[in-house]
Amino acid sequence: MSRTYNVIDSDGHVLEPPDFWAEYMDPAYRERAPQLFVDTDGKERLRIEGKVLGGPTGLGFAGAIGARQGAASINIKYIEGRKGGFDPHARIPDMDLDGIDAAFLYPSLGLFSGAVEDPQLAAAMCRAYNRWLADYCQPYPDRLFGVAMLPMQSVELAIEEMCYARNELGMRSGFLRPNPYNNRMLNHPAYDPLESGGGWIAPWLDRMDRHFEDGGVFDDSSLRLRPSEYFRRQCWISFEPVEGSLAYLAEYLGPHKILWATDYPHPDGFFPGAPAMIAEKLSAANKRKVLAEGALQFYKLT
Known part of the structure; x- marks a missing residue:
């Protein structure tokens, strides 16, 4: 690609239209598609397979980007969320306002897909x-890159969907939530271990390295490299603009191993001004690596 990427949002979100299932879902499963509805307390929630999903505040505020800055209210309907969540043509001006060259996109309603128990229904939802x-x-x-939703209720179906997303839709990556799928934690032998979070990593890697260096006293893993070396080789960490340990982790792991993110248009994100929020935390060189180089490598955008 000829475009130069200086700022990449590694964790943006879309707002799925509540009725998109009617057009995109396999007809055999449409009657079982998730439904966004107004609950008895007036809050919008999601109904999937008889389960009602969504906390006390409901899901209406999913597109209330700017709420943390007092620029938006969380007391809105889902369809009143930031227009860029629904419409790519509205999203691009918002990205331009913040100087964001590219965004990798995750769902909003789809984040609840792990609640589905039927693997075939989960696969149909992911495909749609x-x-x-x-x-x-x-x-x-x-500029806009989708991250495929995978039906982890079945490892085989997840692999099939990842291949479809890559080969037929041109997507570069897929995601899975850290919550259990059909009561299987992600450390189940069927899955590769997955961890989430950021600031805890450096002290734990340091501790594991010390045990590794103690030899057989505390280490019986037969590892050839220090744990931190495996981590630096194979892992990246996503950070939001306000996380306080960003500068320390950039020095410990390397700034090119960090994926900067806005969480747009979710209410816990920041808009406008998210890229500028890390200016005081990092040197100019590290800022460049955090804002773009990590994502370029992780998503293979070069």
């Missing part, structure tokens, strides 16, 4: 979402 997301990104193929 991924097809819709590909259409959302299509007008701006060098």
Whole structure:
């Protein structure tokens, strides 16, 4: 690609239209599609397979970006969320305002897909979402990049969907939530271990390295490299603009191993001004690596 990427949002979100299932989902599963509804307390929640999902505040505020800055209210309806969440043509001006060159996009309603128990239904939901997301990104193929939703209720179906997303939709990556799927934690032998979070990593890697260096006293793992060396080789960490341990972790792991993110248009994100929020935490050289180089490597955007 010829575009230069200086700032990449590694964890942006879309707002799926509540009725997109009617167009994108396999007809055999449409009657079982998730439903966004108004609950008895007036809050919007999601109904999937008889389960009601969404906390005390409901889901209406999913697109209330700016709420943490007092620029938006969380007391809105889902369809009143930031227009860029629904419409790529509205998203691009918002990205331009913050100087963001590219965004990798994750769902909002789809984040609840792990509550589905039937693997085939989960696969149908993922296929529908991924097809819709590909259409959302299509007008701006060098700026908007979809991250495929995978049906982890079945490892085989997840692999099938990742292959479809890559080969048919051109997606570069897939995601899974850290919550259990059908009561299987992600450290189940069926899955590769997955951890989430950021600031805890450096002290734990340091401790594991010390045990490794003690030899057989505390280490019986037969590892050839220090744990931190495996981590630096194979892992990246996503950070939000306000996380306080960013500068320390950039020095410990390397700034090119960090994926900067806005969380747009979710209410815990920041807009406008998210890129500038890390200016005081990092040197100019490290800022460049955090804002773009990590994502360029992780998503293989070069």
